[in-house]
Amino acid sequence: MSIKIENLVHIYMAGGPFEKKALDNINLEIKDGEFVTLIGHTGSGKSTLIQHLNGLLKPTSGRIVVDGVDITEKNVKLTEIRKKIGLVFQYPEYQLFEETIEKDIQFGPRNLGLSEEEINKRVKKAMSMVGLDYEEYKDKSPFELSGGQKRRVAIAGVVAMEPKVLILDEPTAGLDPKGRDEILAQVKQLHKEYNMTTIIVSHSMEDVAKIADRVIVLNKGKAVLDGVPRDIFKNIDMLESIGLAVPQVTYLERALKEKGFKLEGDMITVEEAKRVILKALKSGQRGEV
Numbered sequence: 001m002s003i004k005i006e007n008l009v010h011i012y013m014a015g016g017p018f019e020k021k022a023l024d025n026i027n028l029e030i031k032d033g034e035f036v037t038l039i040g041h042t043g044s045g046k047s048t049l050i051q052h053l054n055g056l057l058k059p060t061s062g063r064i065v066v067d068g069v070d071i072t073e074k075n076v077k078l079t080e081i082r083k084k085i086g087l088v089f090q091y092p093e094y095q096l097f098e099e100t101i102e103k104d105i106q107f108g109p110r111n112l113g114l115s116e117e118e119i120n121k122r123v124k125k126a127m128s129m130v131g132l133d134y135e136e137y138k139d140k141s142p143f144e145l146s147g148g149q150k151r152r153v154a155i156a157g158v159v160a161m162e163p164k165v166l167i168l169d170e171p172t173a174g175l176d177p178k179g180r181d182e183i184l185a186q187v188k189q190l191h192k193e194y195n196m197t198t199i200i201v202s203h204s205m206e207d208v209a210k211i212a213d214r215v216i217v218l219n220k221g222k223a224v225l226d227g228v229p230r231d232i233f234k235n236i237d238m239l240e241s242i243g244l245a246v247p248q249v250t251y252l253e254r255a256l257k258e259k260g261f262k263l264e265g266d267m268i269t270v271e272e273a274k275r276v277i278l279k280a281l282k283s284g285q286r287g288e289v
């Protein structure tokens with residue numbers, strides 16, 4: 001499912017003394033099956049943007065066209081849009097409220113008016129999609145789980161509605177490094193297996209380096225960069241000026257090159273850096289170090 005964002009402007013409290021332009025003429029196209037990371041400093045407009053994509057917020061001006069349908073038009077049924085575009089909010093575990101994991105995941109599909117048989121089929125599938133064993137977890141209370149596991153339950157609740165587009169607002173926020181890596185790997189795996197158009201909001205370049213195919217950088221409500229991670233990370237000075245640090249290995253790469261190292265290949269993750277640096281050392285490329 002493709003999404004086209006055209007001249008999108010959003011002003012909170014428009015016309016009042018506290019009006020705030022949160023989105024300033026955004027134009028973007030997200031293609032069917034793409035895996036996109038939206039990154040920006042706090043307050044850059046990320047949450048405001050994604051809430052427009054399933055109709056939670058209305059634009060001040062501009063349009064959002066989902067698979068050819070302008071969802072900003074008055075007569076568009078938002079329930080239909082929300083069946084197709086699943087949004088996992090920040091800290092979704094705070095919205096878990098049922099006594100068992102199974103009941104929690106059933107909630108969304110039940111609201112779609114599906115049969116019990118279909119609901120159960122979807123719950124089992126969604127749990128397996130996020131790596132939770134159905135028999136082991138179905139009767140547990142969501143509150144017995146670790147932070148990362150709770151988040152998987154919340155993601156399963158949205159996945160069970162079988163959306164065509166999955167949007168996750170900071171899915172790694174507040175998790176420890178192991179929990180972060182597990183959630184990112186799970187979301188990447190979901191995309192690989194089911195090819196849902198996926199949009200992840202993040203403010204960590206380290207996370208982006210690990211998973212992104214395409215990165216869109218927001219600053220003060222504008223999309224200022226859009227491309228593959230290795231190209232985005234070349235803009236070190238610009239990214240720093242808008243409060244975003246590039247991954248540590250990008251600084252290392254720059255320092256080594258300044259010392260005369262000849263590094264071949266991309267190195268935006270620690271694994272890649274290890275490979276590229278070892279290759280340079282083996283071939284005797286030591287520069288001045």
Ligand SMILES: Nc1ncnc2c1ncn2[C@@H]1O[C@H](COP(=O)(O)OP(=O)(O)OP(=O)(O)O)[C@@H](O)[C@H]1O
Nearest residue numbers: 012020022040041042043044045046047048049203
């Ligand atoms: N309900 C609201 N009323 C007024 N202003 C708002 C509202 N929600 C957000 N804003 C303002 O709009 C701007 C964009 O906020 P938004 O939450 O979209 O940014 P963000 O990039 O998601 O930030 P964060 O990383 O902190 O979640 C900020 O200046 C914020 O203060």
